[in-house]
Amino acid sequence: MWAVGDAGGNGQALIEQWNGTSWSVVPSPDPSASENTLNAAAADPSSGQAWAVGEFFNNISNVRQTLTEFNP
Numbered sequence: 001m002w003a004v005g006d007a008g009g010n011g012q013a014l015i016e017q018w019n020g021t022s023w024s025v026v027p028s029p030d031p032s033a034s035e036n037t038l039n040a041a042a043a044d045p046s047s048g049q050a051w052a053v054g055e056f057f058n059n060i061s062n063v064r065q066t067l068t069e070f071n072p
Contacts, residue, residue, distance in 0.1 A: 001017070001018040001043075002015065002016070002017055002018070002041040002043050002050050002052070003015075003016045003017075003018070003023070003041070004016075004038035004039070004040065004041045004052045004054070005037065005038060005039075006036065006037040006038070011034050011035045011036055011037075012028075012030055012036055013028040013030055013036040013037060013038045013052075013054065013056075013067070013069070014028065014038065015027075015028045015038065015041070015052060015069070015071075017050075026071065028052075028069060029069065030056070031056050031067065034057055034059065035056060035057035035064075036054070036055075036056045036057075036067060037054045037055060037056075037067075038052045038053065038054035038067065038069065039053060039054045039055070040052065040053050040054070041053075049070070049071065049072055050070070050071040051068065051069070051070050051071075052068070052069045052070075052071075053066070053067065053068050053069075054066075054067045055067050
């Protein structure tokens with residue numbers, strides 16, 4: 001099981017995985033120094049692959065952009 005969001009409102013994307021006993025944080029690349037969040041996740045239990053989607057704030061163009069992350 002996977003959970004995604006942002007780490008306490010500090011603008012860093014958060015990914016956690018449940019192993020049946022406890023949650024553990026999975027490293028998440030953050031493309032922007034500010035405002036990264038993940039809104040949904042999907043996983044394939046047979047392959048162990050997982051995807052997460054959300055958005056980040058592009059500091060160069062000053063617009064929000066789609067953020068997609070993949071855990072092979």
